[in-house]
Each structure stands twice: as C-alpha cells, then as structure tokens.
C-alpha cells in the first residue's frame with residue numbers, strides 16, 4: 219500500500235465542519251460514489267483515499283494503525299485506550315468540536331466542591347450505607363484513569379450511553395462524568411462541575427497514526443500533506 223488513507227467523520231456533529239476545513243485548505247473532499255458510499259477522495263491529492271467512518275471508529279483505527287490520518291475528537295483518542303495518546307500524533311487542532319469531559323455532582327451536594335471531597339463521599343457511602351458511589355458515564359477509560367490519579371477507588375461505574383445527565387435524578391447513579399460544551403444540559407439537570415473536575419479539554423483534531431507503517435515513500439507523502447494542511451510534522 220503506497221498511498222495514504224484519511225478517515226473523516228461520516229456523521230454526527232464533526233462531519234460538516236471537517237468537510238469545511240478541508241475545502242478551506244484547498245483540498246475538498248469528494249464522494250464519487252454518492253452519499254451512501256464509504257470511500258472518497260481529496261481533490262488535488264490523488265495519493266489520498268478518504269474513508270468515511272464514525273468518529274469513535276476513527277480513533278480506534280488510528281490507534282491500531284489501520285488508517286494513516288484522521289479527524290476525530292481528542293477525547294475519543296483518550297477514551298479508546300489509556301495508551302491511545304502515545305499511539306498517535308496530534309498534528310493540528312481544528313478549532314471546532316470543543317467540549318470538556320467533566321465530573322459533575324448534584325447541586326444539592328453543597329459541601330462537595332473538589333475531587334478530594336468525593337473521596338470522603340465514597341468512603342462515607344461505603345461505611346454508613348454499605349454501598350459504592352455510582353458514576354454514570356460513557357467515558358470509562360478517562361474516568362478510571364482520573365479517579366485513580368485522585369486516589370479514589372471506592373466507586374462503581376454505571377455505563378450510560380445516552381441522557382447521562384438524568385442518572386442522578388432518576389437514582390441510577392450518584393454523580394456523572396460527561397461531556398459539556400455550553401453547560402446548559404448540566405444546569406437543566408441540577409448538576410454542577412467540581413472546581414477541579416475538568417478531566418480533559420477536547421476538540422476535533424487532525425491526528426496521525428504512529429502505529430501505521432511509515433516506510434518507503436509514505437512518510438514523505440505524509441510530510442507533504444501535513445504541510446499543505448498547515449499541520450505539525452510527525453517527529
């Protein structure tokens with residue numbers, strides 16, 4: 219395989235803005251097979267094959283080395299695997315898709331303002347109520363990593379794939395780890411971000427796989443493409 223594979227979001231909030239980014243750099247994405255086709259091209263860069271994939275799949279394939287370059291959220295690289303960030307090179311932040319992964323607690327927990335307060339809540343629940351503190355999230359890897367760093371081990375994750383903010387009020391969990399942009403969903407559900415509760419600041423990025431095979435002419439092609447896209451070379 220001598221050409222380069224570029225994966226771009228096939229749907230969701232990053233799709234349109236990714237298309238605008240490439241067009242703005244003079245390398246418009248084309249989809250000769252029509253809207254339902256999963257293969258495309260970059261106008262003016264015939265060495266590149268475009269693949270249309272969901273953002274989460276792009277993160278997985280970049281880490282595995284089965285696509286060379288991709289556009290996905292920084293959070294999805296961190297969430298896919300703890301070693302994900304080492305398997306890729308973040309070549310350029312794209313200025314859209316901004317969101318923070320945060321720890322939020324019910325507004326009513328007035329004494330709980332920092333991560334270290336959660337450690338107290340967790341051990342209190344264990345010793346007095348004989349149960350674990352429950353965290354609703356779809357960000358399991360990021361939650362485990364940051365709670366371990368904060369020295370908090372007494373909790374259980376309740377996996378939540380949608381409407382995570384509803385979990386504390388419904389009794390499905392005590393607190394949440396989720397993404398927020400404007401904060402309005404958290405506020406509408408009477409939840410508050412801890413003062414040191416921003417676990418990750420994310421945005422859409424142009425990402426290069428370090429685990430792909432970079433022999434032969436492919437590294438030179440990559441360097442040239444990154445230059446055209448105003449992105450940082452992979453060292």
Ligand SMILES: Nc1ncnc2c1ncn2[C@@H]1O[C@H](COP(=O)(O)OP(=O)(O)OP(=O)(O)O)[C@@H](O)[C@H]1O
Nearest residue numbers: 229230231273274291293294315316317397399420
């Ligand atoms: N308000 C937001 N809520 C969720 N994700 C957001 C938000 N703002 C930006 N993002 C980013 O968008 C990316 C998620 O895109 P993705 O296409 O997987 O999800 P989506 O647009 O919600 O579609 P779906 O959930 O239907 O798969 C993540 O990198 C995430 O950080």
Ligand SMILES: O=P(O)(O)OC[C@H]1O[C@H](OP(=O)(O)OP(=O)(O)O)[C@H](O)[C@@H]1O
Nearest residue numbers: 380383396397398399400401402403404
């Ligand atoms: O801080 P805010 O600006 O309120 O945005 C945050 C919310 O937006 C996203 O949900 P969305 O409604 O897009 O649904 P989805 O996660 O299922 O795509 C995210 O999961 C949060 O619930």
